[in-house]
Amino acid sequence: MTKIAKPPKRQIILEEAAKLFKDKGYGGTSMRDIAGQVGMEAASMYNHIKSKDEILDSICFRISDVYIAHLQEVEQLPLTFGEKVRALIRLHIQLMVEDGPAVSVANHDWKYLPNARLTEFTTARRQYEKGFAALIAAGIAAGEFQTVNPTVALFTILSAVRWVELWFQPGRSLSAQELEDHIITMLLKGLEQR
Amino acid sequence: MTKIAKPPKRQIILEEAAKLFKDKGYGGTSMRDIAGQVGMEAASMYNHIKSKDEILDSICFRISDVYIAHLQEVEQLPLTFGEKVRALIRLHIQLMVEDGPAVSVANHDWKYLPNARLTEFTTARRQYEKGFAALIAAGIAAGEFQTVNPTVALFTILSAVRWVELWFQPGRSLSAQELEDHIITMLLKGLEQR
DNA sequence: TATTTTTACTAACAAATGTTAGTTAGAGAA
């Protein structure tokens, strides 16, 4: 008999918590809410997690680790800067589509991390932003991009992909692939006719 | 003696509440937090407001009313579609810069509105989005814009301006005017060299 | 002036919060 290892309880708790945090916010979600979704009493969850804070911590840093890894990978590929930026945009959208609730939590609820970890998180994020902005600046220097303010370009891009979570429902008129293509067109070619 | 009418207490409460909601979220902000910022006991605020819900309601609908009014105004101006879209983007950024905390609350905490008002709010927002998307679609039909998916274009734009709150600090290297110009360039011309 | 209204206060409320203590049923190892 082949065993299908079902995910350990801890992971189920983290997943359900992410969904609830996304919908109701960290402060708006109680341990009893999460427990109800998992099918367990609130107190029982403490056999699997240390605290509510730790749930948030786990979700946020798992996502931020993925982002950092993505960036480092893309930086080392032999691509033009345009291609590198495209690759990063695609990774953002893919992660959002595959791991929506967790990404959403990492984007919105990170600020409720306890103090020490909060600075660690913002440091990681700034590092990511710095690396991404450097790619844009290099692309400008290489003549691939227009001479825009790299910071503005960076945040326009990050913002545009970040909000996919709000209005993308899988299986609706647009596929994830088409969504990617359209967003990339919009960001790299612009709205106006050339 | 000239009297400088200082704002009534209700308005002060709404402003301080908006700042706190922005920083700590609706659920994360207690009535006592707000009262502390205003310089008053929590119970005393009930002479000026009806409930915590009503504070959120006031903030959210004041902002959504402004957006709707903006749109209707721009729709009736004799401008090209490109100019209309530019005008709306500018209005978004200006409102964000002038009324940051309230805009932020209307963007993030609207989901905590009590049920009846929540549907009213989302209806208003959908109406705004529909009108904005129609301008984009008309611009495409008129040959002013590239043939992009209007919905994707709309949300890319809304997202890009929405996140100004996160990283724009007045008096930093970029002025509000420059910020506007750069974002509009990015969205209408695109990042890549033509 | 006298009277009414506004606005602040303290005290208290019931409900909800995150979390701990103590217990018990079941699974795996000895």
Place this chain on the structure above:
DNA sequence: TTCTCTAACTAACATTTGTTAGTAAAAATA
């Protein structure tokens, strides 16, 4: 079997929550 560990439970805890009642000072109105 016997022992140990895991993971669930119920009960309870100290706080914190939004809000109301009752009251007193101050301001506005007559």
